[in-house]
Amino acid sequence: MAPLNQHFRILNTDPESAARCGLLSTPHGQVLTPAFMPVGTQGTVKSLTPDTVKALGAEMILCNTYHLYLRPGHQLIASLGGLHSFMNWGGPILTDSGGFQVYSLGKLRKITPEGAIFQSHIDGSRHRLTPELAIEIQEALGSDIMMCLDECTPYPATFSEAEASLSLTLSWAERSRKARADSSPQALYGIVQGGMYPDLRKRAVEAIAAMNFDGCALGGVSVGEPKALMEQIVAETTPLLPADRPHYLMGVGTPEDIVKAVDCGIDLFDCVMPTRCARHGLLFTNTEKVVIKNARYRKDNGPLDSECDCYTCRNFSRAYLRHLYVAGEILAMTLNTLHNIRYYMRLMEQIRDAIGCGQYAAFKSRFLKDRQRVET
Amino acid sequence: MAPLNQHFRILNTDPESAARCGLLSTPHGQVLTPAFMPVGTQGTVKSLTPDTVKALGAEMILCNTYHLYLRPGHQLIASLGGLHSFMNWGGPILTDSGGFQVYSLGKLRKITPEGAIFQSHIDGSRHRLTPELAIEIQEALGSDIMMCLDECTPYPATFSEAEASLSLTLSWAERSRKARADSSPQALYGIVQGGMYPDLRKRAVEAIAAMNFDGCALGGVSVGEPKALMEQIVAETTPLLPADRPHYLMGVGTPEDIVKAVDCGIDLFDCVMPTRCARHGLLFTNTEKVVIKNARYRKDNGPLDSECDCYTCRNFSRAYLRHLYVAGEILAMTLNTLHNIRYYMRLMEQIRDAIGCGQYAAFKSRFLKDRQRVET
Ligand SMILES: [Zn+2]
Numbered sequence: 001m002a003p004l005n006q007h008f009r010i011l012n013t014d015p016e017s018a019a020r021c022g023l024l025s026t027p028h029g030q031v032l033t034p035a036f037m038p039v040g041t042q043g044t045v046k047s048l049t050p051d052t053v054k055a056l057g058a059e060m061i062l063c064n065t066y067h068l069y070l071r072p073g074h075q076l077i078a079s080l081g082g083l084h085s086f087m088n089w090g091g092p093i094l095t096d097s098g099g100f101q102v103y104s105l106g107k108l109r110k111i112t113p114e115g116a117i118f119q120s121h122i123d124g125s126r127h128r129l130t131p132e133l134a135i136e137i138q139e140a141l142g143s144d145i146m147m148c149l150d151e152c153t154p155y156p157a158t159f160s161e162a163e164a165s166l167s168l169t170l171s172w173a174e175r176s177r178k179a180r181a182d183s184s185p186q187a188l189y190g191i192v193q194g195g196m197y198p199d200l201r202k203r204a205v206e207a208i209a210a211m212n213f214d215g216c217a218l219g220g221v222s223v224g225e226p227k228a229l230m231e232q233i234v235a236e237t238t239p240l241l242p243a244d245r246p247h248y249l250m251g252v253g254t255p256e257d258i259v260k261a262v263d264c265g266i267d268l269f270d271c272v273m274p275t276r277c278a279r280h281g282l283l284f285t286n287t288e289k290v291v292i293k294n295a296r297y298r299k300d301n302g303p304l305d306s307e308c309d310c311y312t313c314r315n316f317s318r319a320y321l322r323h324l325y326v327a328g329e330i331l332a333m334t335l336n337t338l339h340n341i342r343y344y345m346r347l348m349e350q351i352r353d354a355i356g357c358g359q360y361a362a363f364k365s366r367f368l369k370d371r372q373r374v375e376t
Numbered sequence: 377m378a379p380l381n382q383h384f385r386i387l388n389t390d391p392e393s394a395a396r397c398g399l400l401s402t403p404h405g406q407v408l409t410p411a412f413m414p415v416g417t418q419g420t421v422k423s424l425t426p427d428t429v430k431a432l433g434a435e436m437i438l439c440n441t442y443h444l445y446l447r448p449g450h451q452l453i454a455s456l457g458g459l460h461s462f463m464n465w466g467g468p469i470l471t472d473s474g475g476f477q478v479y480s481l482g483k484l485r486k487i488t489p490e491g492a493i494f495q496s497h498i499d500g501s502r503h504r505l506t507p508e509l510a511i512e513i514q515e516a517l518g519s520d521i522m523m524c525l526d527e528c529t530p531y532p533a534t535f536s537e538a539e540a541s542l543s544l545t546l547s548w549a550e551r552s553r554k555a556r557a558d559s560s561p562q563a564l565y566g567i568v569q570g571g572m573y574p575d576l577r578k579r580a581v582e583a584i585a586a587m588n589f590d591g592c593a594l595g596g597v598s599v600g601e602p603k604a605l606m607e608q609i610v611a612e613t614t615p616l617l618p619a620d621r622p623h624y625l626m627g628v629g630t631p632e633d634i635v636k637a638v639d640c641g642i643d644l645f646d647c648v649m650p651t652r653c654a655r656h657g658l659l660f661t662n663t664e665k666v667v668i669k670n671a672r673y674r675k676d677n678g679p680l681d682s683e684c685d686c687y688t689c690r691n692f693s694r695a696y697l698r699h700l701y702v703a704g705e706i707l708a709m710t711l712n713t714l715h716n717i718r719y720y721m722r723l724m725e726q727i728r729d730a731i732g733c734g735q736y737a738a739f740k741s742r743f744l745k746d747r748q749r750v751e752t
């Protein structure tokens with residue numbers, strides 16, 4: 001499998017760190033990196049129209065293979081023209097493999113060498129997800145970037161558990177590579193597992209690099225380990241990845257996580273944090289931690305975030321946002337999500353600008369200092 | 377109380393019916409009538425941004441005094457600059473008096489000559505709503521059109537019950553008129569009650585007309601009576617209303633109800649039907665009754681309503697709308713509401729066009745025939 005022609009091109013590198021700006025090219029358009037993908041689990045970024053998602057600055061979104069396979073079904077989506085058409089999203093889509101969702105099912109799943117056997121969280125029906133099926137589903141959905149099925153190594157895991165799990169992931173990666181249609185315009189990324197063991201991570205990188213995927217992902221982080229351990233794994237593993245391929249840190253994370261990981265050379269992120277926090281009334285700003293239901297916002301006629309240019313911040317007061325949230329109005333979800341996604345998009349713009357002008361180290365230290373004030 | 381200068385001007389009258397087109401002028405702009413007001417109970421048309429509501433063609437919305445009085449409180453809203461600013465709706469707002477919501481509380485309320493004593497549906501706290509307080513609240517909110525507090529006569533009611541209830545409503549109307557600030561730019565409408573008794577309705581109209589309100593509303597319909605009875609009351613009472621004042625039929629109704637009531641000379645409508653039905657997946661079209669969760673739409677790649685120009689119909693298939701609804705996605709609420717409101721707005725545009733060219737009778741009979749095919 002040769003890498004897709006010019007799937008990824010590096011535009012700038014930061015002189016003082018491993019941070020870099022790049023350009024991903026996909027059948028549905030280009031994506032400037034570092035990029036954050038809002039999560040559209042069931043074929044919608046929760047509470048937002050696709051037009052709004054685009055207007056917020058998102059260039060690529062992530063959709064979940066597990067959810068769309070179960071409902072409404074990949075074959076149905078294929079018969080209606082594919083996922084882009086189904087959800088009316090014209091830009092690039094990355095689909096995960098379903099591996100992480102199956103992992104999250106806990107007792108409802110069983111892993112065998114052949115694949116993962118699991119019960120649907122919707123109706124309890126039994127399914128078997130193999131590497132081949134994960135590719136088949138993603139090809140039917142027609143995403144721009146597919147992910148290999150992997151086994152997410154739990155935390156904690158002994159060395160031999162992590163090693164066995166890694167072997168499985170690597171054999172599934174090889175099977176995924178073979179299952180993919182030769183003429184496919186869809187990129188396929190391999191996933192580096194290995195738990196919290198640097199030796200295993202190194203071994204994983206070498207094996208995945210040898211399989212020549214279009215991109216490399218770090219998986220199995222942010223699964224319950226201490227933050228410092230996650231940062232260490234990212235810092236040690238990312239430099240080992242093939243430099244000419246996009247580096248994707250799966251399921252991460254907070255604004256601080258992102259800023260630090262970019263420093264290590266990560267190009268792609270996804271996380272439910274901005275959307276899920278929004279629905280719980282937790283709103284991101286660089287000056288204050290806003291829990292919008294708090295009584296202190298009852299009479300607050302100021303904007304949610306005076307630095308933000310989003311529709312919510314330009315048009316509504318904190319007092320109104322609090323009222324909507326307390327009253328259980330659907331519009332609260334929409335306006336909050338809109339702001340949080342825009343916060344993440346602005347962060348990525350700032351990150352790319354800082355790399356572009358060779359000032360990433362300064363940006364990073366200022367940002368982390370500002371945010372520290374927010375959190376304390 | 378003199379009528380506000382040119383609050384209402386009649387533009388056209390239909391030659392074959394009592395239907396008319398008019399122009400309402402308010403401190404926040406003008407409204408072409410017949411008009412339908414989407415309901416924004418708690419200071420938001422559920423699931424839509426105010427920008428979207430405006431883009432759908434709505435010129436005026438209705439907000440509920442009862443809800444906003446209880447949460448977040450009219451004084452809070454006043455201190456933040458009034459309801460228009462609070463919810464970022466720049467157009468006209470009509471506020472009801474709270475009478476109907478209190479009536480709907482059933483056992484949680486008690487009516488005395490002084491006013492209504494009720495318990496909050498939110499926290500059980502006790503409140504007394506008088507005609508004077510209803511005006512005070514609406515003046516604090518700063519709506520463009522205020523309604524007098526009335527007692528909604530239940531159905532069924534004996535003649536003497538309805539008569540006693542009417543007396544109360546008329547005495548409250550007189551108190552409302554006196555309570556209103558002399559210099560107020562806000563219009564005030566009186567409400568005609570009288571139950572299902574033509575004699576009482578006639579007496580109510582005469583008394584309300586004598587009080588010289590800026591507009592006249594028909595209340596106490598659509599409270600459980602047979603449809604034919606409602607139509608009869610509207611048909612008999614509307615012609616008695618002062619012809620130079622706007623006629624508002626409160627809380628009505630279905631598309632058919634509206635088309636028939638316009639024929640009798642009604643100018644203003646409000647109803648939760650388009651928004652509430654949308655949230656239950658019941659979608660209006662002129663060709664088909666769409667219950668979007670139905671399995672028949674699973675593979676339906678066509679638009680919800682091929683006649684509709686709304687964002688939902690232009691961008692998504694019935695299959696996708698069904699998926700969103702079945703998956704419990706918030707976007708389902710937004711897209712469905714957007715369509716139903718647009719359906720009502722298009723209906724009002726068609727009604728005004730038909731009156732404007734003197735073809736209302738033909739429009740009405742064609743519309744009712746088409747819709748009959750839909751319902752059967
Ligand atoms: Zn914002």
Ligand SMILES: [Zn+2]
Binds near residue numbers: 714716719
């Ligand atoms: Zn539509």
